[in-house]
Amino acid sequence: MKKVRKAVIPVAGLGTRVLPASKVVPKELLNLVDRPILAYIIEEARAAGIEHFVFVTGRSKGAIEDYFDHQVELEAQLSAKNKSDVLNALLAELPREGEMSFVRQMQPKGLGHAVWCARDIIGDEAFAVILPDMVMDAEVAALKQAVEAYDKVGGNVIVVERVPHDQTHQYGVVALESQEGRLNKMTGMVEKPAKGTAPSNLIVSGRYILQPEIFGLLATQEKGAGGEIQLTDSMSRLMDSQSFHALEYEGVTYDCGDKIGLLRANVAMALKRDDLGEAARRALAPFFV
Ligand code: UTP
Numbered sequence: 001m002k003k004v005r006k007a008v009i010p011v012a013g014l015g016t017r018v019l020p021a022s023k024v025v026p027k028e029l030l031n032l033v034d035r036p037i038l039a040y041i042i043e044e045a046r047a048a049g050i051e052h053f054v055f056v057t058g059r060s061k062g063a064i065e066d067y068f069d070h071q072v073e074l075e076a077q078l079s080a081k082n083k084s085d086v087l088n089a090l091l092a093e094l095p096r097e098g099e100m101s102f103v104r105q106m107q108p109k110g111l112g113h114a115v116w117c118a119r120d121i122i123g124d125e126a127f128a129v130i131l132p133d134m135v136m137d138a139e140v141a142a143l144k145q146a147v148e149a150y151d152k153v154g155g156n157v158i159v160v161e162r163v164p165h166d167q168t169h170q171y172g173v174v175a176l177e178s179q180e181g182r183l184n185k186m187t188g189m190v191e192k193p194a195k196g197t198a199p200s201n202l203i204v205s206g207r208y209i210l211q212p213e214i215f216g217l218l219a220t221q222e223k224g225a226g227g228e229i230q231l232t233d234s235m236s237r238l239m240d241s242q243s244f245h246a247l248e249y250e251g252v253t254y255d256c257g258d259k260i261g262l263l264r265a266n267v268a269m270a271l272k273r274d275d276l277g278e279a280a281r282r283a284l285a286p287f288f289v
Contacts, residue, residue: 001126001151001154002125002126003049004048004049004050004126004127004128004147004150004209005049005050005051005052005125005127006050006051006052006053006054006121006122006125006127006128007045007050007052007053007054007127007128007129007130007143008054008056008114008115008118008122008127008128008129008130009038009041009045009053009054009055009056009129009130009132010055010056010105010111010114010115010129010131010132011026011028011038011055011056011057011058011061011064011132012056012057012058012061012104012105012108012114012117013027013058013108013114013257014108015027015133015257017257017258017259018030018257018258018259018262024060025063026060026061026063026064027133027256027257028041028061028064028132028133029063029064029067030256030262031266032135032256032262032265032266032269033266033269033270033273033276035093036067037132037133037135037256037265038064038067038132039093040135040269041130041132041135042095043141044130044136044141044142044143044144045128045130045141045143047141047143047144048128048141048143048144048146048147049144049147050128050143051099052099052100052101052121053095053099053100053101054100054101054102054103054118054121054122055100055101055102055103056103056104056105056114056115056117056118057102057103057104057105058104058105058106058107058108064102065102067093068093068094068095068100069094070094071090074090075087075090075091078090101121103117103118103120103121104117105117109228109229110223110224110226110228110229110230110231111131111228111229111230111231112218112221112224112228112229112230112231112232112233112234113218113221113228113229115129115210115214115218115231116215116218116219116221116229119212119215119218122212122215123212124212125212126150126209126210126211126212127209127210127212128143128146128147128207128208128209128210129207129208129210129231130143130206130207131206131207133206133255133256133257134205134206134207134253134254134255134256134257135253135254135256135265136205136206136207136249136251136252136253136254137251137252137253137254137268137269137272138249138250138251138252139250139251140250142159142207142249142251143159143207145159145247145249145250145251146159146207146208146209146247146249147209149183149209149245149247150209152183153183153243153245154243155211155242155243155244155245156208156209156210156211156214156235156238156242156243156244156245157208157209157244157245157246157247158174158186158189158204158207158208158209158235158244158245158246158247159204159205159206159207159208159246159247159249160174160202160203160204160205160246160247160248160249161202161203161205161248161249161253162201162202162203162248163201163203164201165198165201166195168193168198168200168201168203169192169193169194169195169198170192171192171203171204172189172190172191172192172203172204172230172232173189173190173193173198173199173200173201173202173203173204174186174188174189174199174200174202174203174204174246175187175188175189175190175199175200176200176202176246179200182247182248182249182250183245183246183247183248184245184246185243185244185245186239186244186245186246187239188236188239189204189232189235189236189239189244190232190236191224191225191230191232191233192225192226202246202248204232205249205253206253207249208231208235210235210238211238211242213238213241213242214231214234214235214238217234217237217238218231218234221233221234221237252268254268267280267284271284
């Protein structure tokens with residue numbers, strides 16, 4: 001079985017839930033303490049052994065490409081002012097040359113369509129999909145947990161997490177053969193099931209390992225929930241011929257595409273920082289008396 005080397009990171013959505021913040025700044029670059037969300041995502045992917053990142057971008061997302069490139073004037077000025085700490089922190093975020101690709105999804109037709117846009121760069125190998133607005137804080141990087149599960153069972157692996165039963169209608173929900181331990185064979189999945197009809201309370205939470213055969217199905221996928229081309233619908237079809245396992249990962253998810261999720265993530269990331277945690281705790285304390 002070949003190593004999972006490439007990850008698709010779709011960033012072409014409109015980010016309507018965090019407007020107007022996402023009007024000129026892509027929501028994937030919104031701030032978590034002092035780094036954009038995407039910096040955390042790349043760190044997680046690297047920890048999982050990912051070597052190539054395929055961003056599916058759209059109009060007004062140009063800042064993402066700029067973030068992962070040199071800012072020559074700024075770097076020269078920091079150097080001239082002997083601000084080597086700041087300069088080094090800046091340079092540490094840069095990718096190695098050639099390890100990022102950018103493809104355009106010319107209209108945000110849905111997550112399934114966004115993933116399909118990466119087909120030529122992924123080629124004929126298993127790959128990861130990372131939804132960058134879902135920031136996963138875990139001792140072992142969430143995608144690494146997924147890759148380790150994939151190394152055991154092969155096929156397709158979907159990272160899931162539990163939500164209260166009355167919230168399942170907002171998400172993609174999986175059906176499992178049995179629920180023993182954290183890694184279980186899936187029997188189905190459904191996107192945004194009507195209230196009271198969900199097959200479980202385990203939701204698809206933003207990390208996937210998929211086989212390249214998904215692209216052929218995405219190419220012919222009809223619009224689904226919300227009038228969008230849904231990845232979930234093509235995965236359901238792929239399930240007829242390939243195995244799918246759901247991994248309930250160990251960690252905490254922050255939905256940074258949502259106002260409160262973004263706020264929670266900022267607080268959590270500040271509190272866990274060695275250099276800032278204590279100061280953050282003191283600064284936040286008055287809000288909780
Ligand atoms: P979301 O549904 O969370 O993102 O899609 P969105 O559409 O930008 O957000 P809202 O609902 O309007 O607030 C999950 C990920 O998939 C990408 C988004 O950029 C996000 O990172 N996506 C979604 C695309 O790249 N293309 C699409 O057509 C849809």
